[in-house]
Structures are given as structure tokens and as C-alpha cells.
Amino acid sequence: MCGIVGAVAQRNITPILLEGLKRLEYRGYDSCGIALHVDGELKRARSTERVTELERQIASTQLSGFTGIAHTRWATHGAPASHNAHPHFSRDRIALVHNGIIENHDELRDELKALGYVFESQTDTEVIAHLVDHLYTGDLFETVQLAAKRLTGAFAIAVFSRDEPHRVVGARRGSPLIVGIGNGENFVASDALALAGTTDQIIYLEEGDVVDLQLQRVWIVDADGKQVQREVKTVHAHTGAVELGPYRHYMQKEIFEQPRAIADTLEGISAITPDIFGDQAFATFRKIDSVLILACGTSYYSGMTAKYWIEGIAGVRCDVEIASEYRYRDSVPNPHALVVTISQSGETADTLAALRHAQSHGMLHTLTICNAATSAMVRECALAYITRAGVEVGVASTKAFTTQLAALFLLTLSLAQVKGRLNDEQEAAYLKQMRHLPVAISAVLALEPQIIAWAEAFARKENALFLGRGLHYPIALEGALKLKEISYIHAEAYPAGELKHGPLALVTEEMPVVTVAPNDSMIEKLKSNMQEVRARGGELYVFADGDSRITSGEGLHVIRLPEHYGALSPILHVVPLQLLAYHTALARGTDVDKPRNLAKSVTVE
Structure with missing residues (x-):
């Protein structure tokens, strides 16, 4: 869904921000915008069309700067309209972009209106901008920490101030946010893909983190306000994967990429073993007496398919729950169940919340099937299998679905092996079928x-x-x-x-x-x-x-x-x-x- 890109640098960052937005277009959006620090003032451009139109608008005004933020918005609060598009300003001093939903925005709006703030949009995001301005101490990093404590809900934000050039502050709770480390410049984004070609040195912020980006330093504090060090990872975002090539649409391209995606997902699988899911998988699979699958949308349907496999082949009871429903009903926790989450992005809010709900009830045997190795889902589950579908741009999932099915079939066979329901002859037959899948799919295409x-x-x-x-x-x-x-x-x-x-x-x-x-x-x-x-x-x-x-x-x-x-x-x-x-x-x-x-x-x- 929504995308964030931000930067502090000693060069014009406008092209970097625009390119980052283009790389995030695959998420879907209905408006976009950019804000820059220009000669001591805040300047912005916003559009309800595509990023290319925003780019033309910026070219016509020659908007450029060394500090700024940009955003693609998928409407939640307020219709897709220019006045609801991000970035939002407060008193021409604070510029802010936001992913997520602020649940207490109504009470904060009333409080801020009473203080004289005038709202130009219907968004919950403008509430955050005015709140930051109201609490502003002259130190933006300190102010954002204060503001975050007042917010209820999920958010990832990037904000900068007219009064503090070369500084961007980010914060996350429930929505993903990453930091890109450069040479004398630093970046923030909702997805490492946004920074492909700019930097491959990435920090994945954890729940509750607030980050201070300046030219020569990155400073992070956790939810308790304590300074922390987060690991810097080298992430190679494959920019070539989002090129359309000879196809009319990305969806068509991705349908035809399925033989390769399946082959990549099964690469290196020469035998069925729980070890492919993690070092502790064998011990975990021996302990569990059932499987609980949590997922949404297309991933939910892959889970429904896996139920037939897991019960029919492995002989293990399997329940499949829509993640957005599971956490809001009174269920019967089973500490001996294997909780399996399925997500293309690994950041699906409903599925993450359902996972945490299960964990809070003592269901600690967790495994995720995911297409993003560095996602929150992978970090929060004890075991994981990473599909290798590559970047999927089309909103309607295709290759992510079929690679999920391939991974779930591997899970089924691994459970069957541990439970004594898979002999050597059956294993060899299934492996032969799986290796032939790319050829079989090509024939269907x-x-x-x-x-x-x-x-x-x-x-x-x-x-x-x-x-x-x-x-x-x-x-x-x-x-x-x-x-x-x-x-x-x-x-x-x-x-x-x-x-x-x-x-x-x-x-x-x-x-x-x-x-x-x-x-x-x-x-x-x-x-x-x-x-x-x-x-x-x-x-x-x-x-x-x-x-x-x-x-x-x-x-x-x-x-x-x-x-x-x-x-x-x-x-x-x-x-x-x-x-x-x-x-x-x-x-x-x-x-x-x-x-x-x-x-x-x-x-x-």
C-alpha cells in the first residue's frame, strides 16, 4: 500500500525521491507527492495522477533540494484528492508523510482545533503533522518521540522541519520502515526496493523505533527512548525484476515467470527434510499435534489448499483462519499447534497482528511462508521458508501464489516425514513431480x-x-x-x-x-x-x-x-x-x- 521515501544529502535529492516512488508504484496508490527544504522554506508538489505526472509538475517548477520526503498514498481517511495527498504541512514549519491508520485521530483533531489549528484535509495524517508542530521543542528528534507516545494505531512516518535543514526523523509502530546508509547522506523508506541503485546498506527498524537522519550520522532510539544499535544489512534489491520487457502488463509478465519462480523456490531441494525450514524445525515438528494457518486474500486460498495436503498426506489436523477475523474472536489456544503465517510481503498488517495474538496466547511454534527474507514476518517467526518469486508488481498476485503452494507442499512432505507417513519411494516420486513442475506449467501457458x-x-x-x-x-x-x-x-x-x-x-x-x-x-x-x-x-x-x-x-x-x-x-x-x-x-x-x-x-x- 502507501510508500515512503525520504533523504538528507549534499546533492539534489529530487531524482532519488521520484525514482523511489516509481519503484513503489507496484504497491498501488491513488495520489502522490513530494516536499523539499528549499532556501529555508517548505515547498511541495502533489498529484492525484501517476508519479510521471508529478515528475512533469516538478520539472516545470524546477523544484530541488537537499532534504525532503515523498509519498504514494492509498486512500483510507478522505477521498483521493490533492488536498488529502501527502506530504502534509503544519503552519509551513513541519512536513510529514505517513503510512498506517491513527485510531485516536478524532480526539486529537478536536484537541488541536481547540488550540487553533486549521485542517485542510480529512486525513488522520494531518493530525500527526499538527501534533508534531504543537509539541515542537526546537529538536525534531525529541519532538517526534513525544508525539509517537500520543498516537494509537499503526504508523510509519517521515518528517522534517523548516527550522532544521539536513535532518529527517522517522518512526514506526506496526508499519514497516527502513533506513538506507550512504556516504555523507542517509535515507528512509518503507521498502528497500525504493532505494535500489542508491544504497544497498539497509537497517530494518524495529517496533517502536525512532530514527534521526543527518548527513553524517544515524541515531536510533527504541520505544523506551534508549539509544540502540540496529544491524546494517547488505540488501541487493533486484531493479531489473521490475522492468516490463516485452509484455503488455506486469501481471502478464509475472504469469509467464511462474516456471522460473517455481524452479527458483525449489532450488537446492534434493531431499525432504525439516531443516529447510530452520535448524529447530525437526524438533518443532515432532512436538506439534496440529497446524493453524493465518493469512489474508490470495495467501488465505493457498492455506486452504494446504489444508487438504497437510491432513491428507501428513495426517496432521489443520485449521485455516482469515487473519483479520482470527484475532477478534474467542478461540481456543493450543500451545502444541504450529502457527503458519503466509504473506507475499511479510508486512501484511492483519497477518502480523494475528501472529502476535497467537503468540500472546502461548502459541510459540511459529513458521512463515514469505517472499521477503528481511520482512517483519520472517523476523518474528521462529521458522521460515523464503519463496523466490522475485518482485511482484501486479496488484493481483500470481507467481507469489504458486510459489507459496510449492513451499506449502514442501512443508506437508516434511511434516509427513517426521510423523512417519512418508517412505523413501513416496519421497522420490513427489520430488520428481516437483522438479517437473516448471515444464508442466510451461505447457499450460x-x-x-x-x-x-x-x-x-x-x-x-x-x-x-x-x-x-x-x-x-x-x-x-x-x-x-x-x-x-x-x-x-x-x-x-x-x-x-x-x-x-x-x-x-x-x-x-x-x-x-x-x-x-x-x-x-x-x-x-x-x-x-x-x-x-x-x-x-x-x-x-x-x-x-x-x-x-x-x-x-x-x-x-x-x-x-x-x-x-x-x-x-x-x-x-x-x-x-x-x-x-x-x-x-x-x-x-x-x-x-x-x-x-x-x-x-x-x-x-
Whole structure:
């Protein structure tokens, strides 16, 4: 979601801030802005369009400076409008940007209005700017520490003062913030990718940290106000990964990167062993009697898929919870459960909060499946498996999902091994299948021309149903999510056996019904469900395996996947659903990579 970049330097930092915003565009945003210290004054530019428009605006005014902050905003408080865009000023003395949500903003707003502050926006962020100005002691670092104690909620902020050139102060609680170390210059950002090409020396601030950035020093205090040293890590952000290349959109590029992403994620796996999850994994897996998966959105659907694997192959009970719901209900803690979090960014606010909730109830066996090795999720879990999907720019997740599935299947096999349910012959067979996945996915991608033809028909619809059974029900859910995310077609998914319990009432010739039909033990039951649709005039679009004996006919369209892939079939079957969503959105002319109202990295609750 929102992105922060800030800098203090002895050179013009405007290009650095703008480039940082461009690198953070993949998160999604609806406005952007920049503020600079210029000849003893605060100057800013803001836009409700893309960063390129902001760049043109700045070029026309020749705005430049040595100290400044920049931001991409995803609206929470107040509509996407210039007056709500960051940075926010207070009395032309304080400039501030903010990620997160301040829960006590209403009471602070009332307090500050009574002190004479005039609000120009509907944002909770402007409250922080005025609060910092009100508390300002002449020492910005000291003031931000005071202000942070008054804030309830999640935040990452970067702020500078007209009265203190060459100084930027940052603070974080619940939202990520990093520091970049340069030579006679220092930086702050919400993501190391923002500083790629500028510095690879990165400090990951911890919960409650406040940082003082000056030209020659970085000073950090913790939540108790004690000076602390945080480790400086060398982080190589792969800037080339965000180049579009020959593809029309990042989503298309990322769909076609899945064979490589899967291969990278499985690289070096020559045998099934718990050690791939950490040194203590074997001992942990022996202790646990169940698995609790916490995740949101697409990651939640990968967890739902893993439930079938973990219970069916490893024989371990598995519960899957939507992270944003889990922490707010009265659950029964189990200290012998393995708590598994799944997150592409490792900074998903709801999932982090759910993890901490579980830990607070004595559930300390924790593991994360994550695409960001330096994220908060990895730091806060005892065990981890890092997927290697690379940077995923498109808001609608594709390669992050399939690499999560690959990692979760490895977890399943490791649990099965520890629990005595995986013999050498089975291990060898599964490893062979996993090594063949990149080739198998490439064969599915070759079906794109057939899927494009279907997409032309889908583009004229406003509603769609997705059906799956067993292991492929979560894949139907993921397919429906992709279609609604980027094409804005209303789509729902159901277990196919539930059709007659309500959804069948919606079926007409105007309601396409997409069916995931692998040739597994449920295929005959699924065929019966498909007949229920045909009998009511519904139009079926079926992704079937080559040997499933489902043939095209009136009201029945079939695309055959090259091979049945057993337990790993979900990883193959989701790929054509991604392509269907992409080409349908393309035909409808939507903004594929930046769908309306959505953000890539959800760092607020």
C-alpha cells in the first residue's frame, strides 16, 4: 500500500525521491507527492495522477533540494484528492508523510482545533503533522518521540522541519520502515526496493523505533527512548525484476515467470527434510499435534489448499483462519499447534497482528511462508521458508501464489516425514513431480491462445460462477478473486456439490460457469454437477485434464490441460484461471496492474 521515501544529502535529492516512488508504484496508490527544504522554506508538489505526472509538475517548477520526503498514498481517511495527498504541512514549519491508520485521530483533531489549528484535509495524517508542530521543542528528534507516545494505531512516518535543514526523523509502530546508509547522506523508506541503485546498506527498524537522519550520522532510539544499535544489512534489491520487457502488463509478465519462480523456490531441494525450514524445525515438528494457518486474500486460498495436503498426506489436523477475523474472536489456544503465517510481503498488517495474538496466547511454534527474507514476518517467526518469486508488481498476485503452494507442499512432505507417513519411494516420486513442475506449467501457458478466445466472451458478462471440488475448491476461489480484482466482473466460487443448495438459482445463459475439472477421485461427482448447470441453460467453461473424458458440446466449452498432476494439480490448474482473468480484463480495458481501490501490500488493518 502507501510508500515512503525520504533523504538528507549534499546533492539534489529530487531524482532519488521520484525514482523511489516509481519503484513503489507496484504497491498501488491513488495520489502522490513530494516536499523539499528549499532556501529555508517548505515547498511541495502533489498529484492525484501517476508519479510521471508529478515528475512533469516538478520539472516545470524546477523544484530541488537537499532534504525532503515523498509519498504514494492509498486512500483510507478522505477521498483521493490533492488536498488529502501527502506530504502534509503544519503552519509551513513541519512536513510529514505517513503510512498506517491513527485510531485516536478524532480526539486529537478536536484537541488541536481547540488550540487553533486549521485542517485542510480529512486525513488522520494531518493530525500527526499538527501534533508534531504543537509539541515542537526546537529538536525534531525529541519532538517526534513525544508525539509517537500520543498516537494509537499503526504508523510509519517521515518528517522534517523548516527550522532544521539536513535532518529527517522517522518512526514506526506496526508499519514497516527502513533506513538506507550512504556516504555523507542517509535515507528512509518503507521498502528497500525504493532505494535500489542508491544504497544497498539497509537497517530494518524495529517496533517502536525512532530514527534521526543527518548527513553524517544515524541515531536510533527504541520505544523506551534508549539509544540502540540496529544491524546494517547488505540488501541487493533486484531493479531489473521490475522492468516490463516485452509484455503488455506486469501481471502478464509475472504469469509467464511462474516456471522460473517455481524452479527458483525449489532450488537446492534434493531431499525432504525439516531443516529447510530452520535448524529447530525437526524438533518443532515432532512436538506439534496440529497446524493453524493465518493469512489474508490470495495467501488465505493457498492455506486452504494446504489444508487438504497437510491432513491428507501428513495426517496432521489443520485449521485455516482469515487473519483479520482470527484475532477478534474467542478461540481456543493450543500451545502444541504450529502457527503458519503466509504473506507475499511479510508486512501484511492483519497477518502480523494475528501472529502476535497467537503468540500472546502461548502459541510459540511459529513458521512463515514469505517472499521477503528481511520482512517483519520472517523476523518474528521462529521458522521460515523464503519463496523466490522475485518482485511482484501486479496488484493481483500470481507467481507469489504458486510459489507459496510449492513451499506449502514442501512443508506437508516434511511434516509427513517426521510423523512417519512418508517412505523413501513416496519421497522420490513427489520430488520428481516437483522438479517437473516448471515444464508442466510451461505447457499450460501454451494454452493462452485458446483462453484468449474465451476471454472475448467473458468480457461481455457481468457475473460468473466458479466451481471446484475437494483440493480444487480453493483454486476456484482464487480464480473468482482474480476475475473480480482486475476485470470488475462479479464472480463467486462454490464447492460444486453446493450448487443445488442455492447458487443454482443464479444460473442462466448469461452466467458463465467456470469449472476446474482435474481427473481425480471427484471427477464423476463433478460431471453430475456440470449436468445440473447444463439442464438449466447454463454455459460451462471447463478446464479439464487430458484424460478426463469431458468433451465439448452445446453449452459446454473445454480446454484440456496437458497432464494430470495428482496432489500438485492445483498449481497447474490455477494458471489458466490467471490467464482468463488477465485477458478478460484486457478486453474490457481496465487498468490491469493497478485495479481500482486495491493496493499491493496491505500494511493497514
